[in-house]
Amino acid sequence: MRWSSFYHRASRVFNEYPSFSKSVIVCTVISSGGGLGLVAYGDAVQSSSDNAKERKKKVVILGTGWAGTSFIKSMKSTSYDIHVVSPRNYFAFTPLLPSVTCGTVEARSIVEPIRNISRKSGVNIEFSEAECYKIDPKNRKVYCRADPEKKMGGIEDFSLDYDYLVIAMGAKSNTFNTPGVQEHAFFLKEVDDALRIRQKVVDLFEKASIPSIPVEEKKKLLSFVIVGGGPTGVEFAAELHDFVHEDLSKLYPSLKSYVKITLLEAGDHILNMFDKRITEFAETKFKRDGIDVKLGSMVIKVSEREISAKDRVTGKVGSIPHGMVVWSTGVGPRPEIVEFMKQVGQSNRRALATDEWLRVEGSDNIYALGDCATINQRKVMEDIASIFSKADKNNTGKLDVKEFHGVVDDIIERYPQVEIYLKKNQMKDIATLLKFSQESSVTVDIESFKSALSNVDTQMKNLPPTAQVAAQQGAYLADCFNRMETCEQYPEGPLRFRGTGRHRFHPFRYKHFGQFAPLGGEQTAAQLPGDWISIGHSTQWLWYSIYASKLVSWRTRALVVSDWGRRFVFGRDSSRI
Amino acid sequence: MRWSSFYHRASRVFNEYPSFSKSVIVCTVISSGGGLGLVAYGDAVQSSSDNAKERKKKVVILGTGWAGTSFIKSMKSTSYDIHVVSPRNYFAFTPLLPSVTCGTVEARSIVEPIRNISRKSGVNIEFSEAECYKIDPKNRKVYCRADPEKKMGGIEDFSLDYDYLVIAMGAKSNTFNTPGVQEHAFFLKEVDDALRIRQKVVDLFEKASIPSIPVEEKKKLLSFVIVGGGPTGVEFAAELHDFVHEDLSKLYPSLKSYVKITLLEAGDHILNMFDKRITEFAETKFKRDGIDVKLGSMVIKVSEREISAKDRVTGKVGSIPHGMVVWSTGVGPRPEIVEFMKQVGQSNRRALATDEWLRVEGSDNIYALGDCATINQRKVMEDIASIFSKADKNNTGKLDVKEFHGVVDDIIERYPQVEIYLKKNQMKDIATLLKFSQESSVTVDIESFKSALSNVDTQMKNLPPTAQVAAQQGAYLADCFNRMETCEQYPEGPLRFRGTGRHRFHPFRYKHFGQFAPLGGEQTAAQLPGDWISIGHSTQWLWYSIYASKLVSWRTRALVVSDWGRRFVFGRDSSRI
Structure with a gap:
């Protein structure tokens, strides 16, 4: 039972680029200044500042990882008072963490102070390291709480009001209670994790060099075990191999x-989330x-000097x-x-459930990303009756081609699984699925x-917990906030099949740009x-x-590129600092 | 009493470039393989390896700071088995530590693995991090001991035999028991100290930004107190000022x-060790x-939130x-x-006393540097009778000009205070001091x-605990070891006034190349x-x-210069990692 759950979770996590998994928690709360409407925008705010300030809604963001930082970077509207809260005052470009473990890239080259990012965004963003x-x-x-050690006599605790809360606190490494x-x-x-590994x-190696250490002990000391064959584990193994051999x-x-x-x-x-050729x-x-x-090989116990694993096929336990031991089996x-x-x-859930607009279910002013x-x-099947009745404009109980074409775009936008299903079954469009021919006289009953749509929901997929997803969600949500007022007046989203009118915004749609798995040896x-598929040098x-190009600033870009250059010329540094 | 001692020590320390004070401990022991003479040298050693190995003397060096590293870098003779022991597997270019505190230079840019240095030296050097x-x-x-936490069940402890021991373990910060x-x-x-300060x-600054912190508390948090106005303290104050303001x-x-x-x-x-104009x-x-x-202002107590100091003139104690608080008052x-x-x-001493050849007093195979x-x-006055009798070759009880000229160079080499005294009193040479005229008939009795030499010993000075001194001592001692055999046969040092023959080596002589005090604002x-004197941009x-140019390797050179460039372009990073 525990093992099936382990597999389930592990496979979910490893189906993505693991180094993209966010390492920093960001949660933004956009809290309104007291329920007043958003009336003043853009430059107008500047002119009647006092008045405008009262009207500004308060947004609180919790976290400065991929989702939170992407949200901050994309915020353009000056109609909000934004307050970011995170225990880390920097954003870290986590895909390069495995490179940091061996000094291929320096930790400081992949981080950017969040205050630098918010300063450049041009909107009013406050930050608290807490x-x-x-x-x-x-x-x-x-x-x-600003000080986890509570050493400041109570003044380290504070509270913030919000009109909107954006929770982007990330996840933690999952030990599956092993x-x-x-x-x-x-x-x-985290960056700290990578530095600890490097040390x-x-x-x-230094311990194994001590003259008094017997060979058996040297071998034990230099036995590195990585748990988890996802991209992070694989990249770390490759980095470590290169570090040792080069x-x-x-x-x-x-x-x-x-x-x-x-x-x-x-x-x-x-x-195993990659193509078979890559594997x-x-x-x-x-x-x-x-x-x-x-x-x-399923790990069942880790002790100070040994790790025990059970072979899934033979059931044999070995040590x-x-x-x-580096543990990298998901979040x-x-x-x-x-x-x-x-x-x-x-x-009973494994993560905060949101609707397609990233709003936490059961709440209208709390968002969760990443x-x-x-x-x-x-x-689709939950809403099938509403969809049909909305489409059936003249209430005949039958859908003709014209009526159908009136809602098809909305269906496809609201239920992305339909499109995936069509693609998978090599159908041109949803009309083919419903067997509408060119003749306009054909009709379809409920x-x-x-029955035509009964299988489309099998194509629903959870998004992977990757940097790519988080970054796109942050940018999407910021865009919604930027255009909140306009979209209240002119909603741009799909039809509300179970209600009236349209949704304010297009739902979030993830665009996958592919993923890398560095394997060492360039x-x-x-x-x-x-x-x-592409493999090689x-x-x-x-x-x-x-x-x-993806790095967050010109500074980090210059530093990472110079780190790479330095590694080519001088190799990696092995000073234990 | 305590305060006078404080002054004494502080002034001794601050009379040098404090950032040059060594931060890493190096102690080298050169231990002989069993008392056999050094017969095989250079290439000859390679040919009859087994035999030669037995003959190689064992040198143990304790420490990888300026003295130890300089010794390692200068070792050329392959007639020794050299073993370096230090708790740090790297050499740190300590003069740049104040720059590391504020991120002007990265910590990793100023360190070089000791194994890299020893590998390049071309001689057989082993290293143990212990x-x-x-x-x-x-x-x-x-x-x-390889593991200060003694977590390895005893195998972390080991002992090394030596024929020669070189102690270069450095010093620790002196708190004067405050x-x-x-x-x-x-x-x-240490490098770790600099990184801790940076964090x-x-x-x-992050704590002071927390919304719940009252202004009074913000001021307390942002009150930085530096104790010690030597070059390290001054440079840190300047760096911190620049970091805050830039x-x-x-x-x-x-x-x-x-x-x-x-x-x-x-x-x-x-x-106060600098010229008045600089001060x-x-x-x-x-x-x-x-x-x-x-x-x-003499510090009498430091608590978690306050520092108390006594005004030396008024005797008033203020908080x-x-x-x-950054404490930098010497070692x-x-x-x-x-x-x-x-x-x-x-x-009863404050540091290990050595003779002028860096040999620990009362020992003939232990050296101490840095x-x-x-x-x-x-x-001079301790040896005055021996000097006179050695000079008085024909035992007349009188020294004539010729006899005197036979020993003058040896006197000046053996007692460097004579030369300093002459220079200070604007005398051309020691003959002037003794009132020898051009006439060769003048003689001098004991x-x-x-009485002529009675004041020269007032010019004796202790060398400052600086990187410059330590580095020169390391290079000097390595040079002695490199030429040990030759100099045994053909001693090159001054006359032994109290014995027979000559000293094997020239005594160590420090050459001062000047010192810097960075004051901030370029x-x-x-x-x-x-x-x-030179001050300014x-x-x-x-x-x-x-x-x-002084940095230890091309790698550190390239890194430090690129750090400087980066700081000019992007400023210093303030991510709290």
Whole structure:
């Protein structure tokens, strides 16, 4: 039972680019200045400042990860008082975290102070470095603490009112309650994690160099075990292999033969969210590199010096001595989110459920984005009667081609699974599905309508907890906030099938731009839209250029590129600082 | 009594470039493989390896700071088995530590793995990352521990035999037993210290930004107190001022007016080891910058939120609330050194006393360099009878000009204070001092000889605990080791006045190349040999170029220069990582 849940979660997480998983929590609350309408916009606000200030709605954002930062960067409207709360005063470009673990890129090169980002956005954004420890949706308040050690005699606690709250607090590493993981394993979600790993790797090499250490012990110290064959685990294994063979082997020549890298994956393959060709290439490359990939291996316990895993097929339990375990098997909800989910009646879920407009279900002024949230896509079959009756304008109980064409775009926009279903079944359009021919005399009744659409809901998919999703959600939501007033007056969304009029906004739609899996030795695999596969050295250069271009500022861009250059010239640094 | 001692120590320390004070401990022990003579040298060693190995003398070096690293870099002889032991596996370019505190330069840019340095030296050098916790001179052994937390069940402890031991373990920050300093103040000796300061500064700005913090509290949080007006304290104050005014004021505009930087100096002036013109310039500049310099202010207590100091003139005790205290008042001996000093009968000293050849007094195979050691220069007056009798070749009880000229060079080499005395009294040479005229008939008896030289010992000076001294000592000692065999046969040193023959080596002689005091705002003061003073922007560029050229490797050189460039373009980063 526990294992099936482990698989389920692990596969969900690993189906994405793991290094894109957000490492910083962002939650924004947009709280209104007292229920007044948004009347003053843009430059107008500047002119009658006092008056305008009263009218400004308060937005509080919790978190400065991909979702929160993307929201901040895209905010253009000056009609809000925005307050960002996060325990980290910087945004981190998390896809490069595995590179930080071995010093290919410096930690400081991938972070940007959130105040720099907000200053450049041109809108009024305040930032407080604090953790939100409680959300009170009833009184529209969030409670925050600036000092987790509570050393300031109470003044470190404060609360903020909001009109709108944007929860973008991310998720935490999921241990699946495996004993010993929290105590003995290293994670790879935050900048601090990456720095800790970097120190530990060098520390292990130094320890293994001590003259009094017997060979058996050297081998134990230099046994690195990575749990989780998703992109993060795979990239870390590859980075570590390169670090050992390109740099450390020169400085610790006598230790090279004792190093062992083991990758434990509970599923049948590593990188199982990628195309089979990529998986095969990666497994072959790792074998050649001497990285021991153990598939179907489910970790049951981690102790200080050993890790125990069970073979999924034979059921046999084996132990591997280790100097270091890196745990990278996906994400789970943070305790604050779990608490909040209880308050809004979502206690049995794995993440905060929102509607397609990223609004937390059961709330109209709280939004949730990124890894802490999941979109609860409405099923066609739940609304089938409403859709039919809305389409059947003349109430005949039959749908003709004309009536149908009046709602088809709205159906497709409101229920994206329809389009996926059509594509999957190689149908040109929804009319084909309903067997409407060119003749306008054909009609469809509710039963045929139901049966034609009965299978489309099977195509509903949860979005992966990746940086790409979070960033797009942040930008989408900011865009909605920017155009709130206009869209109240001129709604642009699809028809409200169960109500009247139209939705204010188009629902959020995720665009997948593909994903990378760096495999070490200057080789990368990429799966791009349209199932285009690319593997090898040229893909590494594609990776370099895309990542450089995606970096948050010119400063980080310059730093990361110079880090790469430095690594080519001087290798990675192994000073233990 | 305590205060006079404070002054004494503080002035000794501040008379040098404080940022040059070594932050890493290096101790090298050269231990012989069993007392066999050094017979095989250079290439010859390679040919009869087994035989040669037995003959190689074992050198153990404790520490990887300026002295130890300079020793390693200068070792060329392959006749030794060299083993370096240090708790830090890297060398740090400590003069740039104040720049690291504010992110002007990155920590990783100023460090170089010791294994990289030793690999490039071309001689056989082993390194162990461990602390030496006991030296046993009787059995020629050092006891080391690889893991200070003793978590490895005993195998972290090991001992090394030596034929020669080089102690270069540096010193620790001196708190002069002021209550609360150890617990509440920040130091600035190690890379870790600099990183902690950097985090704390940003942390204080973030705390002061919290909405619930009252203005009074904001002012307390942003009150930075620096104790010690030596070059390190002054440079840190200047860096902090620049960081606040050039970078943080943009990101925390509302806090700028609450920032207060206070510099407490117990003496009459800051930078009192420099020329008066530099001191005056610095004090005026700091006043203009709003840095509050309190002279004659002796700290008596540091608590978590307050620092108390006594005015040396009025005796009044005042308190300053602080968010952070940086303590930079000089160095004291490390506990391991204190323990060793007891063993060799030097318990009443402040540092390990060595002779002019850097050999620990009372030992013939242990050397001590850098901040942990002090050279006990032999006095002329102690040896005056021996000198006279050695000079008086024909035992007449009178010295004629010819006899005198036979020993004059040796006297000057053996007792450098003679030359300083002559220079100070504007005498051409020692013959002038002895009132030898051109006539060769003039003779001098022992009493006139004594009285002529009676004041020269007043010119004896301890060397400052600076990087410059340590680096020169390391290079000097390595050179002695490189030429040990040759110099045994053909001694090159001065006459042994109290023995027969000559000393093997020239005694160590320090060459002062001047020192810098960066004052912020792209201005630096420099005092160069020949009392050449230079202050201003051009001196800052001189500083940039000299520091860049002095860096230990091309890698660190490239990194530091690119850090400087980055700072000019993008400013300093304030992400709290």
